[in-house]
Amino acid sequence: MTDEAPYRIAIIGAGPRGLSVYERLVALASAKGPEALAQRPLEIHLVDPYPPGPGIVWRTDQDPNLLMNTTIGEQTVFPDPSCRVSPDSTGPDMGTWYRERGGTADPASTFGSRALYGEYLEWSYEHIRTSAPAHVTTIHHPQRATAIVEPAGIDPAGAEVRDRTQLVRLTDTTTIAADAVVLAVGHIPSELTDERAAFARFARSGRLTYLPPGLPAEAPVDRLAPGERVIFRGFGLNYFDLQSMLTVGRGGRFEPREPARAGSTDTRDAGDNGDNGNDGNDASGSGAAPGALVYIPSGREPILVPSSRRGVPYRSKPITPAHPLADHRLRAFTPENVARLAGPEEPLLFNDQLWPLILADLRHAWYSALARSEPQAFATDPGRVTEALAEGVDRHLSRRAAAEVRESDHRPGRLTSASPAWSAIEREVLADPSRALDLHELLRPLEGARFASRSGGHGSLTEWMLDFLRADLAAAHLGPERSPEKALFAVLWAARAYLKELVAAGRIARESFVAEVRGWFEDFVSGICDGPPPQRYAELIALTEAGLVEFVGPEVRITTSRADEQAVFRAVSPAVDALVTASALVDAASPANQVRYAADPLISGMLERGQLAVATHEDSSGRVQPLSGIAVAGPSHRTVDEHGRVHPHRYCLSIQLSAVQLGLAITANPGRRAQSLVDAHRIAEDVLASARS
Incomplete structure (x- = not known):
């Protein structure tokens, strides 16, 4: 020393x-x-x-x-x-x-x-x-x-x-x-938006309950009374955490629909609490679906009403004892192919250059799994798909090199619809057109749907939701090798990891990163990759069957009653005519990762004093757009102040780097x-x- x-x-x-x-x-x-x-x-x-x-x-x-x-x-x-x-x-x-x-x-x-x-x-x-x-x-x-x-x-x-x-x-x-x-x-x-602040005021004046966005473990869920209908604004991971706290956390329990097979692995020390049911394939001969549960209520549960823009939760992960998480080898979106598109110093365009490679990998995975599980879906040799994809990738690599991408070639916006040429190949190969890969339908299965009733049997939204949840749970237990839907998970999990490397290395053109990777692809991947464990889907099904969950539908709109009416929160969807009313509203969304709305005294104070600056992007039209994170410089992420000066001895390593990196919430x-x-x-x-x- x-x-x-x-x-x-x-x-x-x-x-x-x-x-x-x-x-x-x-x-x-x-x-x-x-x-x-x-x-x-x-x-x-x-x-x-x-x-x-x-x-x-x-x-x-x-x-x-x-x-x-x-x-x-x-x-x-x-x-x-x-x-x-x-x-x-x-x-x-x-x-x-x-x-x-x-x-x-x-x-x-x-x-x-x-x-x-x-x-x-x-x-x-x-x-x-x-x-x-x-x-x-x-x-x-x-x-x-x-x-x-x-x-x-x-x-x-x-x-x-x-x-x-x-x-x-x-x-x-x-x-x-x-x-x-x-x-x-x-x-x-984060600061409450004007709408959320209005919900909070309405709840106070009407003696209702409103819980703003936050960590589920910190939420005052004891304010939600047994038997009370609770509308949840959000159908993601926070909702599933709250669902658990308000059911098994209140003394209820889940049991396997049929006894689990002898010798199954006990994972209670890993946080499963022994209530995850039969998480492998059912071997009892009873015909019960893998992982199926029943719920035994305590009587202290509220009625849960999850809602979201899409109306359905993110797809469940296909990770089970029979199908542990494994590496997936990408065939088209590879470093070798990316190198053919652009030199190490040339910026890459996501929509024009990278997405076609990822899409080729998605199509190969979908149709390979379909051939293994449903060969009757094909009218001709499934190998025709592989040949067509290889030809398409070769044409793309030869035509879309950085020097050949012209401004007139650029394809902005979300690219999840099949081209006419590819649709023609699918018509030629498939005997069952319903098994064609439809990414838009996969992400928004309720778009344009109409139901005669919210619940109550055949043709209801509840019946549709149960069918959807059961099908996705069954696909999770089939695994990526045999489920076309879950094969997409394996591809996107690997593709996102590689894309994250390209972003961190500064390989993606700035405007493409902001408008395309952040603009649509990130949410697209989340819908397929960032859903809950299969156990949570099994629990949601069991709770719905027990009458403890109701659904709102897609494009939900949440409002409040008029001043001359009984004070309630209202949720409505164009898919069903009937309103849902409740005396409690829970914002089950994560706090917005928008640094300019930070409610943290340190970060918001540093922004106000100019010690930090919100990152911005100037698009091709000259419009300056504020981004979600702070401005940083260099590989060590030194902070930048409002005058553009790089601080020599202050650094950032957090989700506030979202203006320059991807997937920051992933450990x-x-x-x-x-x-x-x-x-x-x-x-x-x-x-x-x-x-x-």
Whole structure:
């Protein structure tokens, strides 16, 4: 140790992203030999009111019925050789950790509880902290950061060490003096929109209940009374978490429709609570659908009314014990083909150049799975599809090189409809036209539908929804090899990962990223890839059969009653004439990832003072469009202020990077060159280089 003053680093936010930066700082500070970046004393301050590692989202004391939306095997804190950083393999991924602590379920097919992931993060923090060398000191401040003050101002060219100080103010009125600051704040609250603020006022005046967007684990669901009808605005993952809290969380239970086969794997230690039923193929001879459940109510449940623009939830994931998550080899959307389209310095256009390759992979996967499961759907040899796709990809690669894409060739907008030429091939090959791949229909199956009644048997919306949910659950248990619908999941899961690499490398043209990747493709992928585990679909079916769930339909519109009427919330869809009324409305959407609407005192205050700037994009017409994230510069994501100055000692690693990266809500996956871990390494290298200098 030396008598040199410590280099002080403040990491604001100690959830998974802040933990990644902390891990890299410790790992690099521990490195020996000529490659070591810093042997100077380091003082690392972790600022988070919640425990380092889990943070607020992954708290270990939350309801154990709340599940991760990814499997145990898909999480890691520690870089492995795929990340191509050094040092690597400084700790285990979650699957290894889970097995080492005695877990018996397959990490590749088990959706663990959120609390279990929190335990892994908590363990990882302690592992990192206790492995730190003697010259690294860690201090956790269980407070929120409210402001950053810079007495000496900003010198983009760098300044003497004594002038770099950033004063981080905390909620307990104390101040941390830091030489470098990393913003890793994660999901932050958003200001209520005018509409949501009006809902809140209406609820107060009418003595109704309105719960704004937020984390389900933090929602005051005790305000929702048994037997009360509750409209949910949103039909995504937050809804399914709330569904669990309001059913099994209130004493109800799910049971297999038929007894599970003997010897099935017990995954209760992984957060399944023993109520997930038969998650494999039914072997009882009873004919019960795989994974089918019945619900035994406690009598304390409200009536759940989920609603959304599409009217249906995202498709369930096809990950079960019989079909664990596996790598899918893309055939057309490959680095080799992308290299044929453009040189390493040429920007790529998503709609014109990349989407046709992804679409070819989707069609190949769909028709390959269809040939295996429904050969009678074909009028001729299914190999004709493969031949046509190969020919089409070759033509595309020869015609769509960057130098040949003209402005008149550009195809803006959502590209999910088949071309006439491809439709002709499908007519030639298929005996059953209903089995042609229709991406639009897949994403919006209720578009234009009309129902005589909301519930009540044949021809009702409820009957249609049950058929839809059962079919998707059955497809999930068939797996990507035999279900055409779930084969698309495997393709898009792999394609999104590769596209994320291209975006991070700056290969996608800016306007194409904003208008096409963000404009439509991201939502398209989410509809097929980001749905709940199959268990949640089975539970939704069982709750509907038990009379505890009602559906609104597509294009839902939520309003309030008039002043001269009894105070209620109203939900209406063009698919059904009847209104749904309720005394409670829950906004089950995640807080908007729009930094300019941040309700966090630190981020909103820094924006107001000009210390941060909202990222913008100027399109070809000269119109300047604000983006969702903050402006950053360079591979280490240094923040940029309102005057365009790059801060030399402030960094960002969080979903606030959404203006320059894709898939930021996805955790670091082992063996996949996790971008968040690569970014954390670059930030740590930059910070320690400054400490050394």
